[in-house]
Amino acid sequence: MKPLKVALLGCGVVGTQVIRLMHDQAADLAARIGAPLELAGVAVRRLGRKRDVEIDPALFTTDAEALVTRDDVDIVIEVIGGIEPARTLIVSALSRGKSVVTANKALLAEDGATLHEAARKGNGDLYFEASVAGAIPLLRPLRESLAGDHVKRVLGIVNGTTNYILDKMDTTGASFTDALEEAQTLGYAEADPTADVEGFDAAAKAAILAGLAFHSRVTAADVHREGITEITATDVASAKAMGYVIKLLAICARSDDGRSFGVRVHPAMIPRTHPLAGVREAYNAVFVEAESAGQLMFYGKGAGGAPTASAVLGDLVAVARNRLAGTRGPEESTYADLSAHPMGDTVTRCHVALDVADKPGVLARVAELFAKHDVSIQTVRQEGHGDDAQLVIVTHRATDAALSATMEELRDLDIVRAVASVMRVEGDD
């Protein structure tokens, strides 16, 4: 059989693993695809760098555009990341009828529509399993296995760096800064950790997941995003004392009437008995709740060279098979055309700790304020006395707008000395 030629864009942590696997598993891949794969070239920013791969140096090029438009190239793998030049290169390749496998969550969440449109026009495949939750098969199950079901909610831990940091804070009592520093030392966090700790990475993934789950077009701009930089050791400890753990969650949920959905990334308290509470270190796990299937969970390594390369290779086999069969995989599905509702419309619950004056009537005043905003209280507990008096309140479900308005007014209440912490509560409904 004539080999299928593969162009690789990027030769970093993931790219080198892709090359290694294409080499080590060449015979298996050929048998599974029905034709051998051949590496046509590897686009890099700089030549002559020492790289951890054994391939013909002549395969390296700095001219990515020339590589992806070569007539003999069938499939392009993009693992550069970022918006440009990735977008231009992918569109170039797709426009020429090539199939593309990408791990680029940021680009898909920013401008997936352009890529999908180019794939449709060029009649090629655009696969991106590696863009969310690394090695965990998640997009294909959503896109194909659950194609006959009605997905109600996707809720998960999709960023390993922040999970590592929060896990360290939970197990050792470390501050955010110390835990981040440890994560950086161990290579779990980058020198500039903004994309992870501010939730940008998770938000991009949430947008991709919501688009697939709800058959609609979703971009990063639709995602309400809060990071973990404000989480203190005290927040973590008081969650722990109540039997909760703080996780950075990505949540995509249909509204009750099914006519819109919410997409959000923020830290939340979940009960320690919840399966996501047991997701340690840099692991990822995602719950999918569908009408007929019920609750499903997917767990595994969400990042790293080899796990991400595994997902890339799975897609590579699929698009290669499709090319041999002269067909394409499932297209982007946006027929439902639902929109994201504002965060204020999202229904959630809240944990709030108030430093209060320790005198009769305080609880009544606080309770009255919650009632005014139609927020009902599930539990309230007073801790400490005198100047240390603290009211710890957990609400029932209410809109985020009502909860926010309540918190706002609480800050102005004379009997409240300070709102010590506010955190959404998820996973026990």
Add this chain to the structure above:
Amino acid sequence: MKPLKVALLGCGVVGTQVIRLMHDQAADLAARIGAPLELAGVAVRRLGRKRDVEIDPALFTTDAEALVTRDDVDIVIEVIGGIEPARTLIVSALSRGKSVVTANKALLAEDGATLHEAARKGNGDLYFEASVAGAIPLLRPLRESLAGDHVKRVLGIVNGTTNYILDKMDTTGASFTDALEEAQTLGYAEADPTADVEGFDAAAKAAILAGLAFHSRVTAADVHREGITEITATDVASAKAMGYVIKLLAICARSDDGRSFGVRVHPAMIPRTHPLAGVREAYNAVFVEAESAGQLMFYGKGAGGAPTASAVLGDLVAVARNRLAGTRGPEESTYADLSAHPMGDTVTRCHVALDVADKPGVLARVAELFAKHDVSIQTVRQEGHGDDAQLVIVTHRATDAALSATMEELRDLDIVRAVASVMRVEGDD
């Protein structure tokens, strides 16, 4: 668009849910497929039975063969179960170029080769996601997402009935008989529970999983099978005391040299800290260990009408899309052509409790016997005194043959009054 016509074989728990979903989600399914689906007929054993579906009674027929061979039928869904007439009907349909979606694990494990061959010749699809672990997307991830990786091991709980029984025994201290009775009352176990409690159902699923994981042909006859009927409340309690829980596991593992594999279904002790230990009631969960992806876990409802129907519908959408595109999904992949090795070659660990005479030299004699068989001991503990003296031993990894031979000789040792329990230990390597 011209509708795709679907014939349904069987109208039991799963079949009625398939009909309901095809009706309730008709618009979504049409949008996702690109053409509407139309129910062409439903084959049942007896007409006139009251059924929980609202469809035109004229669609029911007892002539399944005539239904699956009708020229206008595009896709056949088989949810009758059992070997015949399911096999004949599926082969009839496939031979006429129709695509088939089936949930029939027993048939696939008994004679999958015949079905796959018919699909190949007829140029149609044979999809069977629902045959293993109900709603949990597991076969598609193995077959497609991990197509670029090297699967080393699949280990999981794939039978909900036995998990329900073992979970009850663990949480309430009930005997096997009482727990089974409760499972039957609640509808988790059938009147004749043999297929579940003797491990036949799990063994069929293990054969299917091993075939996909190792790209080889595997049948139920290749699976070493032990059920849970011999498990006593004492076994469960003593596992609990040691921090273990007993689960019925399906394990497919490559040999260390990669040239063969073992497939087995048997009860085993796993550490309470292992994620599978937390799988309660009738839930299923499967670990997949691949070279690059690392450890992945899939969790969800492994049985039931709606969850199984969700998996059937996912496959239905896939084969319908393939028909419209004039293509087929991935074929059976058996190129690796590995064989299952005998159970004796499998490497595992053992927990054994011995009622012994309480006198000096007993441990030395016992230890000597283990050493003779090259089985090294990890921990040994004496419990009780005098006539109640018991030695509880956990071994290191050894071949099952060596472990069995050791147990055999222990029974004959004069200082051993009885081998109180023997159980394999998994999940802490």
